Amino acid sequence: MRLIIEFKSLTDFNYYDVNKYNVQGFIYSLLKNTEFKDYHDMHGFKFFNFSNIFPVSNFKYDEHKKLIISSPSSAFIKLLYYKLSNMDVFRLNKYYFEIVQLKLFKSTCSNSLISGTPLILFEDKDENRYFSFNGGNLDFDFFFKRLKDNAEKKYNAYTGENYILESDLFDNFEFNREVSIELTIRNNTFLTIGNLWKELSKDIRRDDKHFYNFLFDVGLGEKNSMGFGFLNNNRRWKKNAK
Known part of the structure; x- marks a missing residue:
């Protein structure tokens, strides 16, 4: 909602x-x-x-x-x-x-999403190192595997279930750009790395709709309660679907 x-x-x-x-x-x-x-x-x-x-x-x-x-x-x-x-x-x-x-x-997830705010994902949480696509690191397989794992853990923590998505998190994607975000918390300033997406698409099965609706409202990746990983339905997809 x-x-x-x-x-x-x-x-x-x-x-x-x-x-x-x-x-x-x-x-x-x-x-x-x-x-x-x-x-x-x-x-x-x-x-x-x-x-x-x-x-x-x-x-x-x-x-x-x-x-x-x-x-x-x-x-x-x-x-x-x-x-x-x-x-x-x-x-x-x-x-x-x-x-x-x-x-x-009430919000419903469509088959095509865009990122409304930068999506943040830890590459190594113990070292507080965020995943970055800069420097030629275009390991999308690693990124989306970690993103899927995070999404499943988040969903199961909320529902108490042991849900596993039996497919890739998204079928297709269109990367936009990477951004650095300066955050100031209690007079301490630090940089966070995030990424924006023009499209994240999935042919959602009926049995998985509840999972994607959950992600649509809670967000993708880390630090959702700080406004990162916010999702919107893709208007381009809506126009093409008519």
């Missing part, structure tokens, strides 16, 4: 003055004194994700922007909707915004 928050800025400032850590902190603040209050401190997977704030441009007074928050848990999304319904103004970093509209909708 997904929640779209439409809001307007109460001042002018640079787009990058609000980062993913600010958005994550805002979401955690809404979970205080609720059944999800332990999400902030729990280890392991946190089953929610969010988009970039869009459109991507500097914030201007009274100009409308949007943010999408997604989760396989409808209770989680409905709780955020309820909390925000009782608020007129909220804060990200030191800036204030006025809520214009909230919209809930």
Whole structure:
């Protein structure tokens, strides 16, 4: 399930003055004194994700922007909707915004996806080394094998099942580019490596639809609760499918 928050800025400032850590902190603040209050401190997977704030441009007074928050848990999304319904103004970093509209909708994964935010995957988690395609390392087999393993572990942790996808995670893909993301958390700044995809396509079997719908809402790869690995349905596929 997904929640779209439409809001307007109460001042002018640079787009990058609000980062993913600010958005994550805002979401955690809404979970205080609720059944999800332990999400902030729990280890392991946190089953929610969010988009970039869009459109991507500097914030201007009274100009409308949007943010999408997604989760396989409808209770989680409905709780955020309820909390925000009782608020007129909220804060990200030191800036204030006025809520214009909230919209809930059930999300369904199509056969063709695009990455809405960079997808991050550890190459070696013990060494805190992220997978990179730079330097001629185009080992897509290794990348998608690790990505599939991460997706299955995430799904089984959420459902308590022992699900195994009996095929490749995707049938076809179109790589876009690799990006480096500078994150500042508690005054500490570090670089993270991620990648963007023009298309990730799969002829989804009916028996696997629940798995892909889960991934659509929780995201691909690592650090989903920081807004990485967010997925959107591919509009190009929708046009071609008509």
